[in-house]
Amino acid sequence: MTASPTPFTTNSPSYCVIAAPFGRLGILTELVEGSLMLSKIDYLPAEEVLIAPKNALAKEVARQCKAYFKDPTWQFDLPTKPVGTEHQKKVWTSIQDIPAGTTKTYGEVAKKIKSGPRAVGTACGANPYPLIAPCHRVVSAQGIGGFMKEDSPGLYRQIKLWLLKHEGAL
Numbered sequence: 001m002t003a004s005p006t007p008f009t010t011n012s013p014s015y016c017v018i019a020a021p022f023g024r025l026g027i028l029t030e031l032v033e034g035s036l037m038l039s040k041i042d043y044l045p046a047e048e049v050l051i052a053p054k055n056a057l058a059k060e061v062a063r064q065c066k067a068y069f070k071d072p073t074w075q076f077d078l079p080t081k082p083v084g085t086e087h088q089k090k091v092w093t094s095i096q097d098i099p100a101g102t103t104k105t106y107g108e109v110a111k112k113i114k115s116g117p118r119a120v121g122t123a124c125g126a127n128p129y130p131l132i133a134p135c136h137r138v139v140s141a142q143g144i145g146g147f148m149k150e151d152s153p154g155l156y157r158q159i160k161l162w163l164l165k166h167e168g169a170l
Helices: 056-070 086-095 106-113 117-125 155-166
Strands: 014-020 023-032 035-044
Touching: 014 056, 023 056, 035 056, 035 155, 086 106, 086 117, 106 117
Parallel strands: none
Antiparallel strands: 014 023, 023 035
16 A cells, blocks of 8 residues: 555544565554544555654554564554454454464464354455464465465565564464
C-alpha cells in the first residue's frame, strides 16, 4: 500500500512509514468508536518514502516494532481495529500463541481450530496485523510455504525468511 501523507485530525486515519531491517513498514491508525486503533501494518519495499508517525498510537506502534526488531521475543500490546471474519479472527488468535523461534504448519493450525489448511492459509494472507499476529510462523509441511498472497521469490517471501531467521526458527 502506498499513501500520500495527509494531516492527522482526531477523526481521520493516519498513515506513516518507518524503517525496518527488511525494508519499510506502513502503519495505519484510525479513530474507531472514539478510540484510536491500529488498522493495518503493511510490508513495503526499502524504496518507500519514510513518513513520520503523526499521533501517539502510531509512535507507540513504531516503538514496539523497533523493540521487536531488537528482541524477537518482544510481546506486542496494541489496540487493533476489529476486522475479519470469525474464521480469520480464530486463525489470527491461534497464531499469536506460536512462540517466537518456532513454527507450526498450516495443517497443525487447522487441526487446532477445526478448519482446513487452505482456509488457514487464506486467513493468513488476509492478516492486517503481521508481526502482531505472526503469520510468518505458519509454514507448509513441505517447506516455508507462501506468505501474504505469495509472490515467490518476491518481497513478502524474503520478509518471511528474514523474520524466521531473526526469531531463530531457520
